[in-house]
Amino acid sequence: DGGITQSPKYLFRKEGQNVTLSCEQNLNHDAMYWYRQDPGQGLRLIYYSQIVNDFQKGDIAEGYSVSREKKESFPLTVTSAQKNPTAFYLCASSIPDPSNQPQHFGDGTRLSIL
Amino acid sequence: QKEVEQNSGPLSVPEGAIASLNCTYSDRVSQSFFWYRQYSGKSPELIMSIYSNGDKEDGRFTAQLNKASQYVSLLIRDSQPSDSATYLCAVYSGGGADGLTFGKGTHLIIQP
Numbered sequence: 001d002g003g004i005t006q007s008p009k010y011l012f013r014k015e016g017q018n019v020t021l022s023c024e025q026n027l028n029h030d031a032m033y034w035y036r037q038d039p040g041q042g043l044r045l046i047y048y049s050q051i052v053n054d055f056q057k058g059d060i061a062e063g064y065s066v067s068r069e070k071k072e073s074f075p076l077t078v079t080s081a082q083k084n085p086t087a088f089y090l091c092a093s094s095i096p097d098p099s100n101q102p103q104h105f106g107d108g109t110r111l112s113i114l
Numbered sequence: 115q116k117e118v119e120q121n122s123g124p125l126s127v128p129e130g131a132i133a134s135l136n137c138t139y140s141d142r143v144s145q146s147f148f149w150y151r152q153y154s155g156k157s158p159e160l161i162m163s164i165y166s167n168g169d170k171e172d173g174r175f176t177a178q179l180n181k182a183s184q185y186v187s188l189l190i191r192d193s194q195p196s197d198s199a200t201y202l203c204a205v206y207s208g209g210g211a212d213g214l215t216f217g218k219g220t221h222l223i224i225q226p
Binding site: 040041042048056058090099102103104105106108 | 118122146148157158159160163165202204206208212213214216217218
């Protein structure tokens with residue numbers, strides 16, 4: 001079955017630590033996205049990539065980094081510079097023009113501070 | 115700044131009644147409109163999409179779009195307890211992969 005796999009489901013970060021969230025898709029989608037969701041809030045775009053080896057900052061990119069070395073994979077690193085990382089992180093994918101192909105989401109990673 | 119506004123709720127509806135969820139958006143050139151359902155602790159799942167003015171029906175769900183009023187709604191007929199969730203409105207305004215803006219969602223509670 002085609003889909004998006006995020007891992008781990010739960011992640012804990014220590015002070016000053018970088019952590020990496022995995023996102024893999026087998027939908028053959030060119031575009032991939034990372035969103036952050038805080039309680040009672042909508043989804044806010046962190047980074048997106050429309051093609052391999054290219055990515056763009058979203059609305060809240062500070063304290064985060066990404067790479068897109070393979071079409072299937074779009075990992076997100078939450079760096080120590082992100083002072084409030086506790087949130088629900090969602091990875092999504094779509095064809096590059098989402099106007100007719102809404103984004104498909106993975107099951108999410110819940111990140112907390114130890 | 116593109117904005118998508120939803121009443122956060124909670125919206126409480128008796129089982130079997132019609133639930134009506136509303137969404138307004140700021141960008142007049144918005145092209146595509148989506149409704150996602152999100153259960154607590156889970157990821158959003160697409161339930162409806164609409165691209166032109168009027169109504170679009172899919173089972174118990176009807177999406178309504180009025181571009182002149184910049185308003186999109188979702189009606190759920192014969193509401194069931196399993197419909198209790200947060201409903202996110204999303205609006206695509208063009209400009210490529212980052213053109214999708216989400217509202218904060220409406221929390222719907224169906225009372226048995």
